[in-house]
Amino acid sequence: MVIDWSDGNKSSLYSLWLRDHCQMPESRNLDNGQRLFSVKDLPSNITIEKAYKDAEGNVCVMFQPENHLSVFCQKWLRENCYELNSHFEDRSEKSKKLWKKDSFDNGLPFISYDLMHSDDTSKVLALRSLREYGFFVLNDVPTQDGQVLKVISELGFTRETNYGALFEVRTEVNPNNLAFTNLGLGSHTDNPYRDPVPTVQLLHCLESSTEGGESILVDGFKAASILREESQENFLSLANTWINYRFSDSKTELRSRVPMIDLNDKKEVIKVRYNNRSIDTINVPQDKMRSFYKAYRHWSEIIERDELKIQFKLSEGDLMLFDNTRVMHARTEFSKSGKRHLQGAYSDLDGLYSLLNRLEMKNNND
Ligand SMILES: [Fe+2]
Known part of the structure; x- marks a missing residue:
């Protein structure tokens, strides 16, 4: 999935990464944000069927063959995009x-x-x-x-x-x-x-x-x-x-x-x-x-x-x-x-x- 941000930046996000980072209640514990599944539980042939913005501006992604809908808020996608941000560099x-x-x-x-x-x-x-x-x-x-x-x-x-x-x-x-x-x-x-x-x-x-x-x-x-x-x-x-x-x-x-x-x-x-x-x-x-x-x-x-x-x-x-x-x-x-x-x-x-x-x-x- 490719996002063209309004400031000219671009994120290209790999389908399996997106599914693995699903923020929905069936994927993450609501109290502590911890992941509820293992990567091996996801289909290896995962694809994005469609992606669109909903009325609130959230990014909705439909994954197949699971028929699984993930809704991401834009702020989360921007802060977590692995191309635009580096993480945990405090020891380097x-x-x-x-x-x-x-x-x-x-x-x-x-x-x-x-x-x-x-x-x-x-x-x-x-x-x-x-x-x-x-x-x-x-x-x-x-x-x-x-x-x-x-x-x-x-x-x-x-x-x-x-x-x-x-x-x-x-x-x-x-x-x-x-x-x-x-x-x-x-x-x-x-x-x-x-x-x-x-x-x-x-x-x-x-x-x-x-x-x-x-x-x-x-x-x-x-x-x-x-x-x-x-x-x-x-x-x-x-x-x-x-x-x-x-x-x-x-x-x-x-x-x-x-x-x-x-x-x-x-x-x-x-x-x-x-x-x-x-x-x-x-x-x-x-x-x-x-x-x-x-x-x-x-x-x-x-x-x-x-x-x-x-x-x-x-x-x-x-x-x-x-x-x-x-x-x-x-x-x-x-x-x-x-x-x-x-x-x-x-x-x-x-x-x-x-x-x-x-x-x-x-x-x-x-
Ligand atoms: Fe010493």
């Missing part, structure tokens, strides 16, 4: 604002917790910043034990792991992770050995009186786009090579096999992973090993370029929240004198984006 690099060190002329996205906590407009600002830049920092979050979990509960849901609902980041004796020492850490994404990976990380600063220990963030999607510009071959090598990640301690044995760069069906970057500490034995066919290492070294070198890094010190009460599928984080080494204590936790993008979608829909309806 195409829907992001990629950044590097000098991209934040108007300052970094620091937002007052008091405002975010009490006012939907600030919540939308914070969550849009997460969607577009991959991070935001809340200021003046009460420095109470477990506060990071309260912040998550205002935005989405906690992802509990073997580290607990929350984990302490401070210097430990016999640490099971280099994060719990005073050593600097290179840029990385967290937990690539977990599948699915936690898609959001939060770090809440409770105490900060050491020298050093500054936070560094790098836009992994920007780094991937630079890799692609400089060497398409290296970019594809990392997107097409699946490697093993692993984390072990006395109680845990986590393993995954995933690529460092995930692409969608349009070959756009939707996820990056980079963590040199937790790559397991690299198991790549011999004829691909040389090209893999060439790509891996190139990617590592880009990630550590100064022009990509933003650096700032978290003060007491600051809480940094970032997209762990996109933004890499690092920290500089810190002194043994003074105290540095962060509490971290994981959450997931789906819950946070759900809240953002609801708030944006509410704003559009107001």
